[in-house]
Amino acid sequence: MRCGVVVFPGSNCDHDVYHVLKHVLDQDATFLWHQDDTLKGCDLVVLPGGFAYGDYLRAGALAALSPVMDAVRRHAEAGGLVLGICNGFQVLLEAGLLPGAMRRNQNLRFLCRDVHLRVERADLPFTWKLKEGAVLRIPIAHAEGNYEDAPERLDALEANGQVVFRYVTPEGARADGDPQVNPNGAARAIAGISNAGGNVLGMMPHPERCSESILGNTDGLALLAGAVAAGSRSLLTKVGSAR
């Protein structure tokens, strides 16, 4: 099992993700440069948070066109695991690997604080260690996390079960109009979505910032551990089918 963390000029959570994968979860982890045209054999690819290409034009817009993204797209189309966190989520949207778009937060501010997420799907490669309906406390740090799409496309997203995380109260209740609960004003309080196949996940909150007890919160660890274990399982399947 090999994990790759993509580094764009302006990524700033790349080392945090690498640290959790390598030192907390004890995985073979490597950095992938945005100019690379292969994923160096990685089974799990993480697009980290930050401000890729300075967020010029739109958050994620220029990063989505960098050479490594062709390799990420091929990986995703082949069923490989791709996780986009915060700016990484924005890159996946701009690359068309996930539907929808991000707008400025409703209050126009950069928000950096803990939020509560309800797990809406616990049967994906990333979330199988979580319980459906469980509430996680995970920090956000973004100015453009106000998820938007046309109403009929949002309906389709919900019908396909592609809404993976939603902003809720600490008790797990919806309050989409309350900025304390749905901090950025996201449509239907969407915090994270997957593609139809469930192998590409984008989320605004940062699980890598809450994956060690020394940081006072380990709510993010099960997600990253789940992704790593799922990557290993798919690796075993690959090895098995090659025999």
Add this chain to the structure above:
Amino acid sequence: MKARVTVYPRREILDPQGKAIRDALSRVGFPGVDDVRAGKSFEISLAGEDPEAARRQLREMCEKLLANTVVEDYSVELLGGEGLRP
């Protein structure tokens, strides 16, 4: 040939930035402003002389990169000069 591309938030989508600017305009003495949409403008110099081809190319640029058509609309406009009508 020169062109201007304007990209702005779609009508049906709330534009929090435009709304904040409208409120600020009202505070500095322009209470009659009903709506502001805040967008981006690009001035683009193009090779070639064919205005139709240029417009086609500019629209393609918008679809592929300059605008995110999930949340943004765009307009393209050729600027005068070299015998072209604006």
